[in-house]
Amino acid sequence: MAKSSSIERNLKRERLAKKFAAKRALLKAQAKDESLSMEERFDARLKLSELPRNSAPNRIRLRCGLSGRPRGNYRKFKLPRIALRDLASAGRAPGL
Numbered sequence: 123m124a125k126s127s128s129i130e131r132n133l134k135r136e137r138l139a140k141k142f143a144a145k146r147a148l149l150k151a152q153a154k155d156e157s158l159s160m161e162e163r164f165d166a167r168l169k170l171s172e173l174p175r176n177s178a179p180n181r182i183r184l185r186c187g188l189s190g191r192p193r194g195n196y197r198k199f200k201l202p203r204i205a206l207r208d209l210a211s212a213g214r215a216p217g218l
Contacts, residue, residue, distance in 0.1 A: 124190030132183050135176045142177035146170065 152158060152166035175181070185192050187200045194202045201209070210218040 124185065124192060126190075128192070129185065129190040132185055135182050138174055138177040139179045139182060142173055143179070146173060146177065149173075 149166045149170040153163050153170060155163065158166075183192055184195045184197065184200075186195060186202045186205060188205055189202070191202045191204070194204065196203070196206060199206055199215075206215065206218070209215040
C-alpha cells in the first residue's frame with residue numbers, strides 16, 4: 123500500500139487538471155496562434171505560466187486503483203502487474 127499522502131497528492135493534481143483544463147487549452151491555443159501579434163502570444167504564455175503547476179495533466183501519476191502502487195501499471199486495467207496477476211489467478215479478471 124502506498125502512502126496515503128502520495129495518493130491524496132495525486133488526486134489533488136487530477137482535480138486541478140480537470141478544473142483548469144479549459145483555461146489551459148484556450149491559453150495554449152492563443153500562444154500557438156500565428157495570426158495573433160507577438161505581444162498577445164507572449165501574454166498568453168505568461169498567463170499560462172501563472173497557472174498552478176499541479177494543474178498540468180502531465181504531472182498526474184498513473185497509480186493503482188486498489189493499492190496506490192505507482193509503478194508497473196497497465197493503463198487498460200488501472201492495476202499494477204502484481205495485482206492483475208493475483209486477480210487473474212483467483213479467476214476474478216475475466217478473459218485472463
